[in-house]
Amino acid sequence: MIDKVRNMGNGLHVEDRSGKGNRSRRRGVLQFISSAQMRTLDEQTIQEIGLPAAVLIENAGRAIAAEVVRFCLDQKVHKVNRGGQGRLQRRIWDEYPNGVSNPNSLELEHWLVLVGKGNNGADGIAAARYLVDSGLCVTLLYATSEQEMSIETLAQAAIAQKLGIPSKLYGRDDLAYGQFTGIIDALLGTGSRGNPRGNVAEMIDQANLTGLPIMCADIPSGVDADTGALYHPCIQARVTLCLGVLKAGLTQYPGAHAAGTVVVRSIGIPAKLAANVKPAGFVLTDEILERELGVDPARLRDSDGHKGTYGHVLVAAGSSTMSGAGLLASKAALRAGCGLATWALPEALAPHVAGAVPELMLAPVGGSMGWGAAAAHEVLRLLETRDVLAVGPGLGRFEEEGAFLRALWEGAPRPLVVDADALNILAAAGGLAAWKRRESATILTPHPGEMARLAGVSTAEVQRDRLGLARAFALEHGITLVLKGSRTVVAAPDGRIFVNTTGTPGMATGGAGDVLTGIIAGQLAQGLSAEQAAAFGVHLHGLAGERAAALRNSPASLLAGDIIEQL
Ligand SMILES: NC(=O)C1=CN([C@@H]2O[C@H](COP(=O)(O)OP(=O)(O)OC[C@H]3O[C@@H](n4cnc5c(N)ncnc54)[C@H](OP(=O)(O)O)[C@@H]3O)[C@@H](O)[C@H]2O)[C@H](O)CC1
Numbered sequence: 108m109i110d111k112v113r114n115m116g117n118g119l120h121v122e123d124r125s126g127k128g129n130r131s132r133r134r135g136v137l138q139f140i141s142s143a144q145m146r147t148l149d150e151q152t153i154q155e156i157g158l159p160a161a162v163l164i165e166n167a168g169r170a171i172a173a174e175v176v177r178f179c180l181d182q183k184v185h186k187v188n189r190g191g192q193g194r195l196q197r198r199i200w201d202e203y204p205n206g207v208s209n210p211n212s213l214e215l216e217h218w219l220v221l222v223g224k225g226n227n228g229a230d231g232i233a234a235a236r237y238l239v240d241s242g243l244c245v246t247l248l249y250a251t252s253e254q255e256m257s258i259e260t261l262a263q264a265a266i267a268q269k270l271g272i273p274s275k276l277y278g279r280d281d282l283a284y285g286q287f288t289g290i291i292d293a294l295l296g297t298g299s300r301g302n303p304r305g306n307v308a309e310m311i312d313q314a315n316l317t318g319l320p321i322m323c324a325d326i327p328s329g330v331d332a333d334t335g336a337l338y339h340p341c342i343q344a345r346v347t348l349c350l351g352v353l354k355a356g357l358t359q360y361p362g363a364h365a366a367g368t369v370v371v372r373s374i375g376i377p378a379k380l381a382a383n384v385k386p387a388g389f390v391l392t393d394e395i396l397e398r399e400l401g402v403d404p405a406r407l408r409d410s411d412g413h414k415g416t417y418g419h420v421l422v423a424a425g426s427s428t429m430s431g432a433g434l435l436a437s438k439a440a441l442r443a444g445c446g447l448a449t450w451a452l453p454e455a456l457a458p459h460v461a462g463a464v465p466e467l468m469l470a471p472v473g474g475s476m477g478w479g480a481a482a483a484h485e486v487l488r489l490l491e492t493r494d495v496l497a498v499g500p501g502l503g504r505f506e507e508e509g510a511f512l513r514a515l516w517e518g519a520p521r522p523l524v525v526d527a528d529a530l531n532i533l534a535a536a537g538g539l540a541a542w543k544r545r546e547s548a549t550i551l552t553p554h555p556g557e558m559a560r561l562a563g564v565s566t567a568e569v570q571r572d573r574l575g576l577a578r579a580f581a582l583e584h585g586i587t588l589v590l591k592g593s594r595t596v597v598a599a600p601d602g603r604i605f606v607n608t609t610g611t612p613g614m615a616t617g618g619a620g621d622v623l624t625g626i627i628a629g630q631l632a633q634g635l636s637a638e639q640a641a642a643f644g645v646h647l648h649g650l651a652g653e654r655a656a657a658l659r660n661s662p663a664s665l666l667a668g669d670i671i672e673q674l
C-alpha cells in the first residue's frame with residue numbers, strides 16, 4: 108500500500124512501504140482534496156454514517172503517535188554496515204554517551220503538544236495519550252482556556268487531565284523549551300483561516316525558534332490547505348501526518364516545503380464515502396497514469412509497428428542566437444518515441460545545424476526573411492504530411508510575430524504544443540480570450556512568468572494558487588495547460604488536475620523546457636490525447652532528469668541534453 112509522499116529536494120516522492128516498489132517509479136493511487144471537501148467528508152461520516160467524531164479523533168491521535176514513535180526511532184538509531192558484510196546493525200546516536208541498553212527506548216523523549224481550540228487540537232491531545240502509553244514524556248500546551256475549546260477538544264482535555272498528563276496554558280504558565288525533544292503542532296487544521304492570530308501565532312513563532320523537530324497534525328499551522336500558500340507565521344515541520352486524504356496545498360510549494368515529509372494515514376473514514384468525493388486532483392503515479400488517464404507507462408510498442416505507426420512531429424523553433432532550442436526539442440521528440448521528426452527553421456540557420464542530429468529532417472522556411480507570416484504558411488504546408496506541431500522554443504521575437512502565430516493557431520488542423528517565445532507572442536497579441544478556440548488538441552507549457560503574462564497577473568499571484576489558476580485557465584479556454592516549475596501542474600480542459608512528482612532541482616537549466624516540449628509533442632504523435640501526452644510527458648521528463656542527475660557528480664552540472672539521453 109502506498110502511504111507516504113516524501114519531500115526530498117524539490118521532489119514530491121511517493122514511498123512504497125510494501126518494499127516492492129522500484130525507486131525510479133512512482134506508484135500508488137494518490138488523490139488530493141480541498142479542506143472544504145475534507146470537512147464535508149468528516150461531517151458525512153459523523154452525521155450520515157453515525158461514526159462518532161471521537162472515533163475519528165482517536166484514530167487520528169493513534170496515527171500521529173505512531174508516526175512520532177517511528178520518527179524518534181529513526182532519529183535515535185542509524186544503520187551501519189558492519190565489516191562490509193552487508194549486515195545492518197543499529198547503533199545509538201552520540202547523544203546517549205552513557206549508553207542506553209535498548210536502542211529502541213523512548214524514555215528520554217519529551218514531546219510538547221501545541222493544542223489549538225478546534226478539533227485539530229483534539230487530535231493532538233489524543234496523540235499525547237498514545238505517546239504516554241508508548242513510554243514518552245509528553246506535555247500539553249493549550250493555546251486557549253477550556254471555555255473556548257470545541258466540544259471534542261474539551262472532552263479530550265478532560266481525559267488527559269484525568270490521566271495526569273502534564274499541561275500548561277500558553278501565556279499563563281512558564282515553559283522551558285530546552286527540556287523537549289520534539290513538538291507536535293495541533294494548533295490549526297482544516298478550519299484555519301488567514302494569518303494565525305494571538306496565542307496561536309506566538310506559539311508558532313516560538314516552536315520554529317526552538318529548532319526542535321516538529322510533526323504536524325493534518326497540515327502545518329499557517330499553510331493554506333488548498334493552495335499551499337503560507338500565512339504568517341507558519342510552522343516549519345519535519346513531518347506532516349495528513350489525516351484521511353492528502354490535502355491539495357501539501358502538493359505545492361511553498362506549503363510542501365513547510366510540511367516536510369508528508370505521510371497520509373487513514374482515520375476510519377469509510378472508503379465508500381471517500382469514493383463519492385470528486386478529487387481536486389491527482390499526484391501522477393504509474394497507477395494514476397493508467398487508471399485516470401489510460402496511459403501505459405511501460406511505453407510498449409506493437410511488434411509489427413513501423414516508423415509511420417509512431418507519428419511525425421514538426422517543430423517550428425530556433426533563431427540565429429537560439430539554435431539549440433530547436434535541436435533539443437526535435438531530438439527529445441525522437442527519443443520520446445515518435446517515428447519521425449522535422450525541424451522547420453529559419454533558412455539562414457540551416458547550414459549551421461545540418462547533421463547535428465542525423466536522425467532529424469530539416470525544413471528551412473521563410474527565405475531571407477526568417478520567421479514571419481510567409482514562414483507560417485510554409486509551416487502549415489509542411490504540417491499537411493505531419494501529425495503534430497510544436498512551436499516556440501528559441502523563436503525569439505520578430506516582426507509579424509502575431510500574424511505568424513495566429514496563422515498557425517487558426518490554420519493547424521493538428522495537435523499543437525505552444526511553448527516559450529510563442530507563449531509571449533500569444534500574450535502580447537491579447538491572450539487566449541482574443542483568439543478563436545481551436546478544434547484540435549492544444550497544449551500550452553508556460554513557466555510561472557509566462558503564465559503570468561498569459562493570465563494578466565503577477566508571477567507571485569500565479570504561484571500563490573497554482574492549482575486553482577491552472578484549473579480555471581484550462582477550463583475557461585478549453586486547452587490543456589502545463590504550468591511548469593517544481594511540482595508541475597497539468598490541467599485538462601475538463602477540470603481535472605495532475606501534479607507531477609518526478610524531477611530534480613538540477614533540471615532548472617536552460618533548454619530543459621525545450622526538451623519537455625519535444626517529449627510532449629512526441630507523445631502526441633504516437634496518438635496520445637492532449638492530457639495524456641502532457642501528463643505522461645512531464646512524468647517522463649522528470650524521471651529522465653532524475654536519472655541524468657544521478658549520473659553526474661552534482662545535480663548542478665545537469666544539462667538539458669543529458670535529460671534527452673536518459674529518456
Ligand atoms: N471534523 C471533525 O470532526 C474531525 C476533524 N479532525 C481534525 O480537526 C481539524 C479540523 O477541525 P476544526 O475544528 O474544523 O478546525 P481547526 O482545528 O483547524 O480549528 C479552527 C478554529 O481555530 C480558529 N482559527 C481559525 N483560523 C485561525 C487563525 N488564523 N488564527 C487563530 N485561530 C484560528 C477558529 O476559531 P475562531 O473563533 O477564531 O474563528 C476555528 O474555530 C482537522 O484538520 C483534523 O485535524 C479529526 O482528525 C477528525 C474529525
Ligand SMILES: [K+]
Pocket residue numbers: 227292293294295296323324325326327328
Ligand atoms: K496542525
